[in-house]
Amino acid sequence: MLVKEIGEQGLLSIVQGFCPSEIVGDDAAIMSVPGDQSLVITTDMLVDEVHFSDRTTSPIDVGWRSAAVNLSDLAAMGAFPCGITVALGITGDKPVEWVEQLYQGLTSCLNQYNTPIIGGDICRSSVTCISITAFGTVNPKLAIRRSVARPGDVIVVTGYHGDSRAGLELLLHPELRTGLTSDQRLFLIQAHQRPQPRLDILPKLQTLLASHPATAIAGMDSSDGLADAIVQICRASQVGSQVQRHQIPLSEALQTFVPPQQALEWALYGGEDFQLVLCLPRTLGETLVQQLGTEASIIGEIRSNPKILLIDDAEPSTEEELSLSRGFQHF
Amino acid sequence: MLVKEIGEQGLLSIVQGFCPSEIVGDDAAIMSVPGDQSLVITTDMLVDEVHFSDRTTSPIDVGWRSAAVNLSDLAAMGAFPCGITVALGITGDKPVEWVEQLYQGLTSCLNQYNTPIIGGDICRSSVTCISITAFGTVNPKLAIRRSVARPGDVIVVTGYHGDSRAGLELLLHPELRTGLTSDQRLFLIQAHQRPQPRLDILPKLQTLLASHPATAIAGMDSSDGLADAIVQICRASQVGSQVQRHQIPLSEALQTFVPPQQALEWALYGGEDFQLVLCLPRTLGETLVQQLGTEASIIGEIRSNPKILLIDDAEPSTEEELSLSRGFQHF
Numbered sequence: 001m002l003v004k005e006i007g008e009q010g011l012l013s014i015v016q017g018f019c020p021s022e023i024v025g026d027d028a029a030i031m032s033v034p035g036d037q038s039l040v041i042t043t044d045m046l047v048d049e050v051h052f053s054d055r056t057t058s059p060i061d062v063g064w065r066s067a068a069v070n071l072s073d074l075a076a077m078g079a080f081p082c083g084i085t086v087a088l089g090i091t092g093d094k095p096v097e098w099v100e101q102l103y104q105g106l107t108s109c110l111n112q113y114n115t116p117i118i119g120g121d122i123c124r125s126s127v128t129c130i131s132i133t134a135f136g137t138v139n140p141k142l143a144i145r146r147s148v149a150r151p152g153d154v155i156v157v158t159g160y161h162g163d164s165r166a167g168l169e170l171l172l173h174p175e176l177r178t179g180l181t182s183d184q185r186l187f188l189i190q191a192h193q194r195p196q197p198r199l200d201i202l203p204k205l206q207t208l209l210a211s212h213p214a215t216a217i218a219g220m221d222s223s224d225g226l227a228d229a230i231v232q233i234c235r236a237s238q239v240g241s242q243v244q245r246h247q248i249p250l251s252e253a254l255q256t257f258v259p260p261q262q263a264l265e266w267a268l269y270g271g272e273d274f275q276l277v278l279c280l281p282r283t284l285g286e287t288l289v290q291q292l293g294t295e296a297s298i299i300g301e302i303r304s305n306p307k308i309l310l311i312d313d314a315e316p317s318t319e320e321e322l323s324l325s326r327g328f329q330h331f
Numbered sequence: 332m333l334v335k336e337i338g339e340q341g342l343l344s345i346v347q348g349f350c351p352s353e354i355v356g357d358d359a360a361i362m363s364v365p366g367d368q369s370l371v372i373t374t375d376m377l378v379d380e381v382h383f384s385d386r387t388t389s390p391i392d393v394g395w396r397s398a399a400v401n402l403s404d405l406a407a408m409g410a411f412p413c414g415i416t417v418a419l420g421i422t423g424d425k426p427v428e429w430v431e432q433l434y435q436g437l438t439s440c441l442n443q444y445n446t447p448i449i450g451g452d453i454c455r456s457s458v459t460c461i462s463i464t465a466f467g468t469v470n471p472k473l474a475i476r477r478s479v480a481r482p483g484d485v486i487v488v489t490g491y492h493g494d495s496r497a498g499l500e501l502l503l504h505p506e507l508r509t510g511l512t513s514d515q516r517l518f519l520i521q522a523h524q525r526p527q528p529r530l531d532i533l534p535k536l537q538t539l540l541a542s543h544p545a546t547a548i549a550g551m552d553s554s555d556g557l558a559d560a561i562v563q564i565c566r567a568s569q570v571g572s573q574v575q576r577h578q579i580p581l582s583e584a585l586q587t588f589v590p591p592q593q594a595l596e597w598a599l600y601g602g603e604d605f606q607l608v609l610c611l612p613r614t615l616g617e618t619l620v621q622q623l624g625t626e627a628s629i630i631g632e633i634r635s636n637p638k639i640l641l642i643d644d645a646e647p648s649t650e651e652e653l654s655l656s657r658g659f660q661h662f
Contacts (some may be wrong), residue, residue, distance in 0.1 A: 029372045030370070030371050031370045043451060047455070051454070076358035076359070087375065087418075119374055121376050123377075123382070125376075126458045127456060131420075133416055133418075146356060324340075
């Protein structure tokens with residue numbers, strides 16, 4: 001059964017099955033926001049053959065990723081999600097099942113955080129595209145911003161970088177001969193298809209800040225790559241940084257898959273890892289890393305000198321500047 | 332200069348010029364919502380060659396309409412706008428000027444209501460599409476919903492219906508010989524290109540409700556046609572209605588342009604007039620119409636009998652049921 005065969009009303013009734021019944025059926029959704037919280041809003045568009053492709057991404061994965069991308073932006077602001085809207089432009093010749101699976105993927109990711117789809121739009125388009133707007137709430141005193149990094153802050157990253165890019169490579173070239181175990185292969189592919197927004201880090205940050213109320217945490221997510229995140233934070237905060245090459249955590253799977261230089265390149269510029277890059281005073285950073293164990297690492301330090309350097313204490317000759325231009329460019 | 336020539340960063344810097352500077356540059360926007368207000372959220376996607384076309388709509392008009400469509404949904408909930416996000420998927424071969432004019436159109440419409448663009452996304456796409464999410468606030472006691480129409484309520488419509496469809500006809504067939512004056516022609520074309528969300532009605536409704544606190548107003552906007560709006564309200568409220576054919580207000584320009592039967596057809600099923608269709612107790616409806624003068628009319632009444640009829644007291648033989656199926660279908 002194709003989208004054009006069941007028509008708009010048929011499609012709407014399927015899609016509305018994924019939304020809480022009390023919000024369906026008006027021109028807009030109504031939501032209350034607790035008085036001490038600010039609303040946080042982010043929006044992202046994903047387009048067929050640009051951000052996903054039938055070759056590498058099932059509709060369930062497209063849904064999961066679309067939700068995860070937006071929730072990751074909320075996490076990057078320190079905000080907990082409370083709902084998303086989904087606007088879907090779709091070609092008439094897509095199977096209806098594709099739409100159902102898309103929404104299954106969306107809700108699988110969202111249900112982890114009790115986050116409902118609170119509204120949407122569906123329309124015909126000559127290319128399939130999904131636009132999501134996500135809403136969250138944050139106590140404005142605890143918001144994470146790019147512009148508040150200070151010299152002396154350590155740079156903490158969550159999780160691993162480069163795995164998503166490696167997973168994409170495996171999906172694009174399934175014939176590649178690798179030394180990976182099947183678990184490692186799956187791990188890298190999942191990193192690409194099912195990224196996890198790091199909302200799990202927020203309660204720990206809140207606990208830290210509760211005992212250090214005057215402290216601001218700077219940060220963003222690494223959706224466009226680790227290098228991009230560091231450069232964006234430094235620019236917004238008018239500071240520089242030194243990142244220790246050998247302290248960037250790389251997964252065993254990534255290191256098994258490709259040589260060290262390639263692994264580092266993907267970690268810095270591959271993008272789509274959706275980890276958090278945070279800058280905070282050293283003592284707090286160390287406490288955080290202690291609490292999170294292998295889930296976080298200190299990789300460098302904010303400096304007042306505006307240069308953004310990748311350094312290696314053991315090999316000073318390899319010092320280089322991090323750049324934005326090697327990351328993903330949309331045009 | 333084409334979009335692909337200035338790249339993502341170039342395009343972003345142009346687009347950010349249309350946003351308040353304090354909100355640009357983080358992963359998401361932060362906004363406060365007053366404690367006694369609920370947040371109202373609506374989203375719409377517009378796709379090139381489906382919702383607009385270079386033949387009939389300049390980029391300024393695309394922008395205006397995209398904003399107006401969403402603000403109209405807020406008005407239909409009784410909510411005042413406080414911001415929108417804009418996700419734009421765009422082909423690389425569009426002139427940069429097209430994007431600038433799109434944002435000019437958006438902000439021209441938004442500035443009437445002091446409503447900022449508070450966030451967005453921009454990406455490459457093989458078809459140009461715009462997805463807008465609009466936020467507003469409403470005192471939840473004053474929200475307008477589809478499901479609260481009651482037998483005995485009168486049906487009030489704002490403005491005229493059918494003019495937008497007439498304007499589209501003039502744009503699609505500029506060679507048409509009509510009896511229209513140039514003012515009338517412009518009036519119909521403007522109705523299509525520059526619809527006005529009926530936010531101007533809300534303060535009057537609030538004043539009415541302040542003196543009748545236990546009253547609920549049912550309603551929605553007529554974006555998919557007057558007939559669709561009446562049918563949707565009746566279904567959501569589990570009631571029927573009788574609409575008086577001769578009380579549906581038609582503009583002089585529309586009546587000059589086409590014969591009465593065609594004018595009625597466009598008024599009922601043409602769509603995109605973005606007027607409000609409201610159901611409220613007769614005394615309040617009459618007061619509202621008195622206050623609004625030619626800007627509002629009572630066109631019928633809600634009945635407990637579930638039939639949704641178009642009637643004519645002078646010609647009982649012409650009674651017919653209003654239908655959804657003749658309205659705009661997306662697939």
